[in-house]
Amino acid sequence: MQVWTDLEQVPAGFGPSVVTIGNFDGMHRGHQAVLGRIVSLARADGVRAVAVTFDPHPAAVHRPETAPELITSLADRLDLMAEIGLDGVLVFTYTLDFAAQTPQEFVGKCLVDGLGARTVVVGHDVRFGKQNAGTLSTMVELGGEHGFEVVAIEDVGGDDHHRWSSTAVRASLSEGDVAGAAKVLGRAHRLRGTVVHGDARGRELGFPTANLGGIAGMVPADGVYAGWLHRPELADRAPNDPDCVLPAAISVGTNPTFDGVERRVEAYVLDRDDLELYDEQVVLEFTEHLRPTIRFDGMEPLIVQMHDDVARARKILTA
Incomplete structure (x- = not known):
């Protein structure tokens, strides 16, 4: 083309x-x-x-x-x-x-x-x-x-709940309804960005995350999502490498437990702490909303919840 x-x-x-x-x-x-x-x-x-x-x-x-x-x-x-x-x-x-x-x-x-x-x-x-x-x-x-x-x-497709329009997609994403957005898009919603250094708090908690910078695309509502991390640069070099597409739990929000103010998008690749993704361009694909952002009273309840998030994401992504 x-x-x-x-x-x-x-x-x-x-x-x-x-x-x-x-x-x-x-x-x-x-x-x-x-x-x-x-x-x-x-x-x-x-x-x-x-x-x-x-x-x-x-x-x-x-x-x-x-x-x-x-x-x-x-x-x-x-x-x-x-x-x-x-x-x-x-x-x-x-x-x-x-x-x-x-x-x-x-x-x-x-x-x-x-x-x-x-x-x-x-x-x-x-x-x-x-x-x-x-x-x-x-x-x-x-x-x-x-x-x-x-x-x-004529306008084509959709129903009373999910008209096939850009306005309908934005409405769904603004509510965190990535499944609803996917019905209109015909595919899962994706964000593109470059992995940047964060504050390493996820690694300290046992869940190292890839923090996205230079984001292109509409960021869904704050919350935790099941999804996939795509590595297009690796796919260009080695299209059959299993690490080209990885299951992930994706967090969108300000990390209220730690009084964060900056809105971030970060992804934890399930069961992996060996990936070096800094400065790599990646694509995050949002499959299903797991829960809204919550402020926890300390790190222990947060870690318990993160384990539950990962378990739910794994179940969804392997179904």
Whole structure:
């Protein structure tokens, strides 16, 4: 899959193509269905499948004080798009200047001249161009002018409790409902980061943890979770090494027993104290919420609870 950050990077004659437009934050099952649709249409027509997306999220530019927290990093979005089979993704740097384009300018420069759009797939509620003036009707009208077909699709999937939307994923994660988020995402929620030095308190308690820094992705609510620690760098070097994916108990919170104030994400790899993970990039996968964060009266009850957390995590992850 090719990735471009400017129209000038798109190879001459890349099209014709089937194109869709969106933020795709979380790359949930609804996004997957739409992108799968454009891949199918493109393959049937013998053309390319392309997504147009934006970084940063438009809301972060127009309404930074109320912009939603991103579920996935751009890198993770692109990885997931590649798995679906897209031929290319055009990632526009979203600025106020970019947002000032009229719907006609955006369609003409990007979709027609840049990508050679033969078909454009959008939702019924699509908005594009300056002040979101472009609508589905606008796109159909421009399709007639430029010679591309417009395919309008309804929102897909979900139920009353778990709509397939980025908003639903954020709501679930903010409540610690990682299982609910997974139903919408079609996979377990993941965070990416680099293992950094902590205060070594976990090691002193008999549970050495990998502390995550530089976190990319939405951190779930404070609590303890069963999950997995993935080591992509090791997987690149030795894909069959059993240490590429390890079962873990993951803690999110401020360590209230020790009057902590800094919110941390740390993972204890079950039954392992021999791993050297500092400065390694890892991915944490959240499988199930075990309990909320609790303040304990001393270390002994905390250690007892940690043993119970590990036992429950092991049971879940080996089921």
